[in-house]
């Protein structure tokens with residue numbers, strides 16, 4: 110396992126007291142319904158110097174775990190980067206539970222590092238689940254590109270043998286910026302397909318809707334044709 114993933118694993122092995130202030134747990138009980146079997150830590154990561162002070166101090170290597178954003182282009186350099194560090198303990202019934210249910214990310218691009226297989230995406234052609242590549246498109250880029258790039262529905266599966274760690278880095282434009290559509294030749298041929306919106310609209314949507322239950326922000330922005 111790489112050093113960064115190893116240090117994330119060390120974080121989740123810390124005593125509960127130490128983890129409590131920075132860690133959110135979504136482990137749930139119950140028998141019939143689909144379960145989400147994950148403990149995670151989420152933090153802002155760009156500009157790094159503004160946020161790194163709020164990251165956990167322990168283990169010390171965790172603060173070296175930032176994924177470089179500077180190669181993604183100027184708008185993204187100056188944009189928002191959120192990192193999620195996810196821990197999926199071995200699950201006694203991986204067939205009836207998910208680490209994370211099917212969803213798309215609020216990002217332009219998401220970069221994923223994983224300690225073992227488990228991330229899958231939904232193939233549009235035949236609706237089957239496949240192993241996901243390390244980078245995928247999020248909702249923000251779907252709207253910005255007027256639907257030329259579609260956000261990728263993905264999920265985290267579980268296994269009953271070992272703990273799986275993943276680190277996801279979500280890159281978007283600036284947090285308060287509105288969705289602005291790209292002025293492309295394609296767009297001139299295709300009428301605008303999405304309403305403009307802002308990150309605040311997304312946060313409001315989150316507070317009122319159950320994303321895990323399948324509610325999707327991008328769908329609310331779609332302008333339906335005649």
Ligand SMILES: O=C(O)CCC(=O)C(=O)O
Pocket residue numbers: 193195208209214221223227228263264265274275277
């Ligand atoms: O753990 C994974 O493989 C996926 C995590 C994910 O989709 C997310 O953090 O948004």
Ligand SMILES: [Fe+2]
Pocket residue numbers: 212213214263277
């Ligand atoms: Fe995701």
